[in-house]
Amino acid sequence: MKALLKTCNANLLLCLTLLLAAGIASRNALAAVPLAMPLALLATLALTAWLTRRETIAIVLLCCCFFLLGSLRGNQHETRSVIPASIRTLAEAEADVVIVGRLAALVADNGLVSKALIDAYHFKETSTELLQPTRVRLLLRLKDSWPESILPGDTLAVRARLRLPSVGSIPGGFDYSRYLVRQGVAAIGSVTSPLLIAPILTEPAADGHQWRYRIERIRASIGAHLHALLDQPAAGLYRALLIGDRSTIAADLTESFKGSGVAHILAISGMHLGLLGFFIFQAISWLLRRSEYLILRLDIKKISMLLCLPPLLFYTLLAGAQPPVVRSFIMALFIVVALATDRLKSPLTTLAGAGLAVLFYDPLSLEDASFQLSFSAVAAIMLLVPQLLQRLGAPARESSVIGRLLWWLLGAVAVTIAATIGTMPFLLYHFNRISTVSIAANLIIEPLVCLWAMVFGFLALPLQVVSLPAADLLLHIGSWALVAAVAAARFFSSIPFSSLWLPSPTPWIMALYFTFLVIWLAPPPGTLGRRRPLLGLLFCCCLLGLFWPLTPLANSFREQDRITILDVGHGNGVLIELCDGRNVLIDGGSRNSPDFDCGAALIAPYLWHRGIARLDDIIISHADADHYNGIPALLDRFAVDRLWLPYLDAGKPGYAELCRMAGQREVAIMFPDSGTFIENQGYRFIAVGTATGAPAVRRWVDTDNATEDDNGLVVLLQTPRLSMLFPGDIGTVREQELLTAREPIRAQLMLASHHGSVTSNSPVFLAAVAPSHLIVSSGDRAGALFPSQSLRSFAQQNDTTLLTTVDHGTIVIAATTDGYRVQAFKNGQWTFSGSGQDGAITPR
Structure with missing residues (x-):
């Protein structure tokens, strides 16, 4: 214990930073606990202990204070709301409004969509005449180029349709709503044409933000x-x-x-700021050394370092003051001040001080990938590079020209290796990708x-x-x-x-990885410190665990069948995980904007979250883009065995490209005939009402969307504990035909036809299926069309539970010993729970 306290005292700033981070990470567990009074009491006791020279007690109490402070600050930032009630009401109704405000920042334009931040001062509904005051930031999306005459700081009026950003409704997925709230954005406005944006001539801003507008200009x-x-x-x-x-x-x-x-090169961070700082330092130092008076009276190096700070601050603002560059500037500020005051004890202490400042100002940045990557990379470079250079046999820097070149080359290799080792767990956790x-x-x-x-x-x-x-x-x-x-x-x-x-x-693999790495690099005294080979072996095992997670192996021994209806907006995406380890995806698409890929942004993160690296089968019901446009990204990122299609060619370029891509990746393209087409260990997938005797390569071309929908696949899944029907987008005509099909259609669960549309889901068809749970995959926030009123009425009259992805988020059905359990995930938490009775269907 004394050795631990001595180490903590020697690295007090580092320990306090880690405890602050631990408090932030555990804020949810302490959310219901009032922390202000205990924190004040502990702070008073710590100060008393320090004044009475009881340093050990003071250090322990101070550590407890920082842990509670982290939890308190984290909960304070978590509960902040930036959406006024009036704006929220209009956004929930997706109302058309007129907004008056100032363009806050440089417009992002990728050639397809322009994104502009607006500081709104007034707004009104299009049906009213009176402007109402407000203070809110909005994100405008324009599917065109932004008017060149409107620059940051200019006042403008714009007509837009407001909506709330999509909430985090897929476990393991990116929570875009939370991201925007942290950026201060209250709502999103969709603008259909640049003609709906008009400049307004006004006096320059007098609200204290004029300097920011000038930098943005x-x-x-x-x-x-x-x-x-x-x-x-x-x-x-x-x-x-x-x-x-x-x-x-x-x-x-x-x-x-x-x-x-090398994507990190494109994001302005510490490397860019350090390079700029080096050039500024050399230039200022050269200028100051021109004066003999200054050389004799001042420390030129320290003055030059301090004079670097204003240009670096200006460049930080010029780069948009994005979190990575702000953190880099804070780190540079700590290093420069420490060097100028001769208080640079160790690089890690300076790094800890910068991290402490960032976390205290913005506690939730702890969860940002950029925060974790930047600090882990710098820490790894500080700790690993000297040892790597020693092991690589780098020559002394004062040797020959060839020796210097070799030293720089080995140094670059060592820095790259160190940064890779330090950031690898976070790269895989956030992006699921590593470059070889x-x-x-x-x-x-x-x-x-x-x-x-x-x-x-x-x-x-x-x-x-x-x-x-x-x-x-x-x-x-x-x-x-x-x-x-x-x-x-x-x-x-x-x-x-x-x-x-x-x-x-998994988080525990990441924790073990960093624990063994730190102990291996700086082993503590005693028995543990004499076992570096064992620690190195344990570290290598954790490294292997990053590249070959145990989750897929565990999934092959799972005892429950599991069906997940993903909230992909207006589209379909269903993942089926079966007891024998087989993973099947039925559809994977969404009606989305040109710069958004639901496969890469929604479906893939959930698969990785579930520890899935391989899809045995992908079944596409028909050739509507909102059922397949996310599949190409999955073919890029996952090993896929078979792709089941209703037909090969529907005259649609995107669908034809998908088929070509599957062929290039040697994915077997299959066409299920009527009856069972996948079967094993008590489960089976049945193609309902599909024509038999089809040719080996099935081609079908038709421009009639209704006919195309009715020619799609209708799939019934049967397991020992549950059954579910997936009818795609079929209409009432095809539904009527299925009533006389040879294959069964009765099921406990059903994914509503055509997203719950009134043109599908006929009462007679629903009565024949007789589901206990009806699920609608739709992005209709208003709920006016999807699901239809007739479908709602059927559910009420027949005591059928109706769930929609727009209301409930991602819906998970898991088999149990006596039936199945239904849960829903939205807003980062499980919000619904239900169950169904065991009712395995015997085929007729």
């Missing part, structure tokens, strides 16, 4: 100049590197950088971007004020390196198996 000016001066992709990359705007980088290029493991070529790619691409393109870019920024032609020349020279970096990124990402997609590691 500078960002917009630099971005427009880069766009006009350089060709793509150099213009988009320079916008990302210099002003923090990645919206104009093409999606395929972003994918190339991610696939080659990242070390080689970083050695080539980082010098091109950081030591060439960024150098010329940083020099061009201030030169634009003095000589625009000279600045443009520097940007052109820098763009050559960006073009070479793009070619290198595309090459590395095209190498087979350059990226590995893996399920999310």
Whole structure:
């Protein structure tokens, strides 16, 4: 205990930071406990103990204070609401409103959708004349280019349809609503045309934000100049590197950088700020050394470091003041102040101080991927690089030119390896992806971007004020390196198996990974410290656990069949996990915007959350995009054995591309005939009412959507404990035909036909199926069309439980010993629970 207290005292700032983080992480468990009074009492006792020179007691009490402080601050930020009641009411009704406000920041425009932040001051419904005051931030989405005449700080009037952002309704998925709330965004406004946006001539802002608008106008000016001066992709990359705007980088290029493991270069962070700080320091130091008077009276290095802070702060604001660059500036501030005051004890202490400041200001940043990646990368570089250089046999820096070059090369390799080791668990947890070529790619691409393109870019920024032609020349020279970096990124990402997609590691594996890594690097004295080989072996086992999680193995021994209807909006996505380990997906699509892929954003994260890396079967009911447009992303990220289709060609380019992609990946394309087409260990999938004797390659072309829907697959799942019918988008005509089909249609559960539409779900068909639970997969927030009133009436009259994904979120049905259990997940929690009786259906 004394050794532990001594270590804690020697690294007090680090311990307090870790305890603050632990308190934030455990805030939900302490949410119902009033913490203010215990915190004040412990703080008083700690101060008393310190004043009476009882340091041990003071340290223990102080540690307890920081743990409670973290939980208290976390709960305070968690409960903040930025949505006024009037705006919430209009957003819930998806009403059309007129908004008057100021453009708050640089508009993000990817060529398909423009996204603009608006500080709204007044609003009114289109049916009224009176403007109402408000103070709220809105995110406007325009499926067109933003008017060039409206710049940040300008007042505008816009007509938009308000809606609330999608809430977190898929376990393991990204909670977009929470993300926007943390950005201060209350609601989303959809604008159908630039003609609905009009500038308003007013006096400059006098609300204290004028400086921020000016910086955003500078960002917009630099971005427009880069766009006009350089060709793509150099213009988009320079916008990302210099002003923090990645919206104009093409999606395929972003994918190339991610696939080659160098995507971090595109996000302004500590590396960019450190490079800029180095150049500013060298320039200021050179200028100050021109004066003999200053050299004799001042510490030039310390003064130069302190004078670097204002330019770095300006660049932080110029880069959009995004969380990663703000954290990097805070870290730089701590390091500079510590060096200038001769109080730099250890790099880790400085890093802990920066983390403490960030977490105290914004406790929920602990959950951000960028926070975890940036701090784990820096900590790993501090701890691992010296040991790696020693093991790699790096020569002394004072040796020959060749020795220096070798030292720099080995240093770059060591930094890349250290950052990879430190960030690997978080990369897999948040992004489920690791690059196998990242070390080689970083050695080539980082010098091109950081030591060439960024150098010329940083020099061009201030030169634009003095000589625009000279600045443009520097940007052109820098763009050559960006073009070479793009070619290198595309090459590395095209190498087979350059990226590995893996399920999310469990938190306990991540905790063991970091625990054994830290103990291995800095073993404590005693028996444990003398067992470094054993600790290294345990660390390697945890590393293997990251790449080969035990969840898929455990899933193969599961005892319950499980059906999950994912909340994908207006579309379908159903995951079926069976007792023998088979994973089957029925449909995977959504009616969404051009820049959103439900397969990559919704379905894949849930599969990884469930520890699934392979899909045995994907069944597509028919060729509507809202049933299949997420499947291509799944074929990219998962091993798929078979793709079951109703027909090969429906005359739709997207569907034809899906079939071609499946063939390229050697996925077997199958066409189920009438009757059982998948069967094992008591379960079976039955194609209901499908024509028999179909040719090996089934082609069907028809432009009549109703006919296409009725030609889709109708699938019945039967297990020993539950049965469920998946009719796709069939209409009442096909429903009538199924009443006389040879195959059974009776089931305990049913996914409502055509998302609960009035053109489907005829009472006679529903009576024949006789489900206990009806589930509607729809994104109709108003509930006017999906589900239809007739379907609601049927459920009420027949004592059938009606669940909708728009109201209940993701719906999970799990078999039990005497039937099945139904649960629903929305707003980050399980909100509904029900059950059904055992009623295994015997085929007729």
